[in-house]
Amino acid sequence: MNDSALISVGLPIALAIIMFGLGLSLTVADFRRVARSPKAVVVALVLQVLVLPLVAFGLVVAFDVDPLLAVGVMLLAASPGGTTANLFSHLFRGDIALNITLTAVNSVLAAVTIPLITNLAIDYFDADGDLGLQFGKVLQVIAIVLLPVALGMVVRSRSRAFAARADRPVRIFSIVVLVVVALGALIGERANVGEYLQQVGLVTALFCLASLTLGYVGARVMRLDAPQAIATSMEVGIHNTTIALTIALSVLNSTEVAVPAAVYSVFMYIFATAFGFAISRGTVRTAAAQPAD
Numbered sequence: 001m002n003d004s005a006l007i008s009v010g011l012p013i014a015l016a017i018i019m020f021g022l023g024l025s026l027t028v029a030d031f032r033r034v035a036r037s038p039k040a041v042v043v044a045l046v047l048q049v050l051v052l053p054l055v056a057f058g059l060v061v062a063f064d065v066d067p068l069l070a071v072g073v074m075l076l077a078a079s080p081g082g083t084t085a086n087l088f089s090h091l092f093r094g095d096i097a098l099n100i101t102l103t104a105v106n107s108v109l110a111a112v113t114i115p116l117i118t119n120l121a122i123d124y125f126d127a128d129g130d131l132g133l134q135f136g137k138v139l140q141v142i143a144i145v146l147l148p149v150a151l152g153m154v155v156r157s158r159s160r161a162f163a164a165r166a167d168r169p170v171r172i173f174s175i176v177v178l179v180v181v182a183l184g185a186l187i188g189e190r191a192n193v194g195e196y197l198q199q200v201g202l203v204t205a206l207f208c209l210a211s212l213t214l215g216y217v218g219a220r221v222m223r224l225d226a227p228q229a230i231a232t233s234m235e236v237g238i239h240n241t242t243i244a245l246t247i248a249l250s251v252l253n254s255t256e257v258a259v260p261a262a263v264y265s266v267f268m269y270i271f272a273t274a275f276g277f278a279i280s281r282g283t284v285r286t287a288a289a290q291p292a293d
Helices: 005-024 028-036 038-062 067-078 083-091 096-125 135-158 160-188 193-221 226-237 241-251 255-289
Strands: none
Touching (some): 005 160, 038 193, 038 226, 067 096, 067 193, 067 241, 083 096, 083 160, 083 255, 096 135, 096 226, 096 241, 135 160, 193 226, 193 255, 241 255
């Protein structure tokens, strides 16, 4: 699978289109909003950029995961949240403005954090030297993550009408690409998928639950309100697995590294839905109890 032109060329182009669509939903004001709610943004970013990779590392070491699968889990941990997190936050009464701000900031940070964390994971786990994320590949990651977002923002600033028309088609395209690539990664490794699920199924499930829980509990411990905590939970727990899959398949040329992201993409929708219902009950009751104006 990972040797085909569809993966080496088509998938990065597909991701670039997705990131362009993400840029169409962002404005410079989303970055300025950081100054108005710095605490919430800092809490979420610390959880996502620092805490989650440590949790992922602890899990793969504790469960003695195969080296390439371990790199895949670390790559997954480094991948930012995406627009799907905004949708889940909206469904469960989260702070959408905070989600949009975090998505904007994460889109920039990912160009640095993904190569950094992935390189550290390769150095630590890849004893056989099967992988490598040299400088040229780092530039490739930046090109497919950051540049399309910037271009999308420029287009939005010049034509809001086009950005509005493109929003729904790009969202549908994003879901289709994720499903196709995730299934393709699992089918490409179908001979080993049972063994991989034994090794990484529980790890990815635990990581998903830990991400959602840490996002919510961490925000509440830092005295953020319930909508901000819900937004943080969804941003931290719902990763942009399409980025992880693209880098694994087209940059690292490894289907095995892609497996954790493919498995996680299934768990995160199930767990995020259940978790959202659980944590939003109090928010819904509070909103219902407030007197009407």
